[in-house]
Amino acid sequence: MYRLSNIPGILARQAARIWPARCLLCLGDSHSRRICDGCWHDLPHLRHACASCSQPLGAGMAGPCPRCTQRPPAFARVWTPFVYAFPVDALLRNFKYHQQLTAGRLLADLLLMSLPASRPLPEALVPVPLHPARQRERGFNQALELARPLAQQLPVRLAPELVRRTRATAEQVSLAAGERRRNLRGAFASRGTSPSHIAIIDDVFTTGSTAGELARVLRRAGAQRIEVWCVARTVTEPPRAGVQRSR
Numbered sequence: 001m002y003r004l005s006n007i008p009g010i011l012a013r014q015a016a017r018i019w020p021a022r023c024l025l026c027l028g029d030s031h032s033r034r035i036c037d038g039c040w041h042d043l044p045h046l047r048h049a050c051a052s053c054s055q056p057l058g059a060g061m062a063g064p065c066p067r068c069t070q071r072p073p074a075f076a077r078v079w080t081p082f083v084y085a086f087p088v089d090a091l092l093r094n095f096k097y098h099q100q101l102t103a104g105r106l107l108a109d110l111l112l113m114s115l116p117a118s119r120p121l122p123e124a125l126v127p128v129p130l131h132p133a134r135q136r137e138r139g140f141n142q143a144l145e146l147a148r149p150l151a152q153q154l155p156v157r158l159a160p161e162l163v164r165r166t167r168a169t170a171e172q173v174s175l176a177a178g179e180r181r182r183n184l185r186g187a188f189a190s191r192g193t194s195p196s197h198i199a200i201i202d203d204v205f206t207t208g209s210t211a212g213e214l215a216r217v218l219r220r221a222g223a224q225r226i227e228v229w230c231v232a233r234t235v236t237e238p239p240r241a242g243v244q245r246s247r
């Protein structure tokens, strides 16, 4: 079984070869890292959160959150290292709506840097598929562009072929939670058998309805342990004790 802690040497060598010496956020000296310590420190890190859905938890509160206790999601764990707040939100918007693929690459690296070293890695990464018409319109699938560098740097297979979007759905961002679930019903179909342990990759985790629907489809295709990795999570209330902006 691969764990992230097995491969820091490989990553360090790749970093020295590929990454610039300048921080991509402030252009200061980053000692061959993608971003400098100061910028990393200032990122809106999501700390104490429900492991099942990444909803921030209040100080002293143990997970899972009340919602997941009542109705466990179709996926086992969500990993979203950041709150959808500056500068991560700006990077995500530039990536998704202004085709800034370098911002996407930085976000993938930040996600990779944030993954807990001790966790067993999944066998495959499954980016949330876009409908072909939407992909033509945007020019790329943001989830696939995030998953690609992760698969290059981890001993994990990229498996976008496992699922496809069978119909174009309304943009989730404009819909309430119940409408989101209805909007997605039957929107995905699997192709072939899924590996047992997989991670769904997406840019932003909001209500979890997209990941939930995809997880149900992948479960029917054979997945037993399904994680969700997203760069950021939207939070419904301002960061409280559970959300700290420092490392």
Ligand SMILES: [Zn+2]
Pocket: 023, 024, 025, 026, 027, 028, 035, 036, 037, 038, 039, 040
């Ligand atoms: Zn910096």
Ligand SMILES: [Zn+2]
Pocket: 050, 051, 052, 053, 054, 055, 064, 065, 066, 067, 068, 069
């Ligand atoms: Zn939860």
